[in-house]
Each structure stands twice: as structure tokens, then as C-alpha cells.
Amino acid sequence: MITILGSRGTIPVSGYEYVKYGGCTPSLLARMDDVAIIFDAGTGIYKINTIRSFKKIHIFLSHLHWDHIMGLPIFSYFYRENIDIFIYVDDKNDLDTSNFIRYLFKEPFFPVSHEKLSCNLSIIKIDYDSKYLFGDYEIIPFPGCHPNGASMFLIYNSKIKCLYATDFEHGSDKDDILVEAAKGVDYLIYDTTYTPDDFLGVRDGINKKGWGHSTFEYGVKFAKKSKSKNLILFHHNPDYVDCFIDEIVIMAKKQFSQTIASYDGMVLQ
Numbered sequence: 001m002i003t004i005l006g007s008r009g010t011i012p013v014s015g016y017e018y019v020k021y022g023g024c025t026p027s028l029l030a031r032m033d034d035v036a037i038i039f040d041a042g043t044g045i046y047k048i049n050t051i052r053s054f055k056k057i058h059i060f061l062s063h064l065h066w067d068h069i070m071g072l073p074i075f076s077y078f079y080r081e082n083i084d085i086f087i088y089v090d091d092k093n094d095l096d097t098s099n100f101i102r103y104l105f106k107e108p109f110f111p112v113s114h115e116k117l118s119c120n121l122s123i124i125k126i127d128y129d130s131k132y133l134f135g136d137y138e139i140i141p142f143p144g145c146h147p148n149g150a151s152m153f154l155i156y157n158s159k160i161k162c163l164y165a166t167d168f169e170h171g172s173d174k175d176d177i178l179v180e181a182a183k184g185v186d187y188l189i190y191d192t193t194y195t196p197d198d199f200l201g202v203r204d205g206i207n208k209k210g211w212g213h214s215t216f217e218y219g220v221k222f223a224k225k226s227k228s229k230n231l232i233l234f235h236h237n238p239d240y241v242d243c244f245i246d247e248i249v250i251m252a253k254k255q256f257s258q259t260i261a262s263y264d265g266m267v268l269q
């Protein structure tokens with residue numbers, strides 16, 4: 001069972017026009033007793049703060065853009081003792097992978113320094129030749145297409161198989177990697193930040209090519225090619241209010257009937 005804690009891309013949003021799909025930025029949770037496996041640490045991660053039973057937490061970060069890490073400083077498990085937290089990241093920037101947390105918890109941006117965190121924290125560089133095993137869950141990382149890189153994650157156990165492919169731009173050699181990784185999955189969670197028109201600049205005169213995001217049309221293409229059972233539209237544009245996402249779902253369903261738009265609190269099983 002995987003719970004989507006945050007579905008919104010770029011920045012968190014709130015208000016009556018965002019009630020249906022939610023406003024938290026990306027975070028997903030798979031849990032096994034006192035172990036949590038989390039994918040991305042957008043603002044959605046705060047919802048785990050009230051679950052106080054985890055002892056071990058594995059956080060896979062797709063990349064280090066703000067919307068995927070901005071929940072880390074408010075993640076209360078950092079401030080608890082006898083908690084083991086492992087953060088997995090493929091950092092392609094000049095920052096040393098093990099050091100990015102120092103930059104995040106640093107004055108004048110945040111009042112608590114990383115040295116004052118109470119948990120046992122380990123930062124691990126993602127190895128694309130490895131599988132990560134936790135109980136009956138297996139996690140396999142794949143390189144995606146995004147400025148400075150972003151990882152995709154195949155998440156599966158005996159009950160569910162899902163590819164988490166956010167912050168992915170179509171049109172490179174990574175397309176084939178995605179299709180191969182998504183072969184036969186129950187859920188393809190895919191970056192649909194833009195409508196096809198918006199991607200080309202029809203809405204605001206700004207062409208979004210090279211910004212690292214995609215459209216529902218490519219989500220449909222990849223879902224069909226990989227024979228995914230369901231396509232989950234994800235990383236919703238903060239400009240897209242609920243009724244507009246409803247329209248996108250209708251358009252996407254005409255091309256691939258098993259399309260659903262992700263919402264905060266959605267449970268995949």
C-alpha cells in the first residue's frame with residue numbers, strides 16, 4: 001500500500017479551489033510496521049509527523065529541487081532520539097551528496113543547525129546498479145530526464161508494483177528507460193505539470209521545453225507502451241485549479257481510460 005501525501009508540483013498551494021487534489025508538494029509513503037519508506041520530502045511529509053510509531057525511516061529523494069525537499073526541516077522525526085533516518089539521493093550538483101543537509105539546516109535560512117538534529121542520520125548516494133530491499137519491498141532506481149537529473153523509482157512487493165516518475169521531461173533517450181522500468185506496473189505515477197498547449201506556450205507565451213516536465217499526452221503514450229494498468233497524473237501545476245484538473249482527466253481518459261489524477265491522501269493498493 002502506498003499513500004500519496006503530496007501531489008502538487010513546484011510550490012504548495014491552498015484555498016477552496018485546491019480542495020479536491022490538494023496543495024502539498026510531492027511525498028509518498030510505503031510503510032511496514034515501524035519502518036517507513038518515503039519518496040520525496042515535499043510539504044506532504046509533514047503528515048507523517050503525527051504517526052509516532054516509526055523507528056527506521058528511509059527517504060528516497062528524486063532530486064534536490066525545493067518542492068521535493070522543503071518538507072525536510074519540518075519533519076519532526078529529525079528531532080527525536082533513537083530514530084534511524086537514511087536519505088538516498090543522486091546529487092549531480094557541486095554540493096557533496098553527504099553535505100546537502102548542512103545547507104538545508106543552516107542560518108539564516110533555518111534556526112536549527114544540522115548538528116542539533118537528534119536522530120541518527122545517514123546520507124547515501126543512489127547507486128543505479130543496486131536494488132534496495134526493505135522487508136518485502138524492493139526499490140529500484142532509474143535515471144530520469146530533468147535539469148541536473150532526477151531519479152525514478154520502481155517500488156514493488158507481492159501486492160503492488162508502481163513506477164514513481166516525477167519531474168520527467170519526455171523526448172530524450174530516458175524515454176526508453178522509463179517505458180522499460182514501467183513494464184506492466186499497476187500504477188505509473190507520471191509528471192503531468194503541463195497540458196500539451198501549455199507546454200508549447202499557448203497559454204502564456206512561454207515555451208516550457210527544457211524545464212524538465214511533461215504532459216498527460218506523454219503519460220498516456222508511456223502508459224500504453226509499457227502496458228501500465230493505471231496512469232496517475234502527478235506533480236500538478238500550481239496554476240491548475242481543481243476544475244481544470246478535472247478537465248485534464250477527461251481529456252486523458254479519452255486516450256487511456258485507466259487514468260486518475262493524484263490527490264493528497266490517495267491510497268494505491
Ligand SMILES: [Zn+2]
Nearest residue numbers: 009010067167
Ligand atoms: Zn518538482
Ligand SMILES: [Zn+2]
Nearest residue numbers: 065146167212
Ligand atoms: Zn525538479
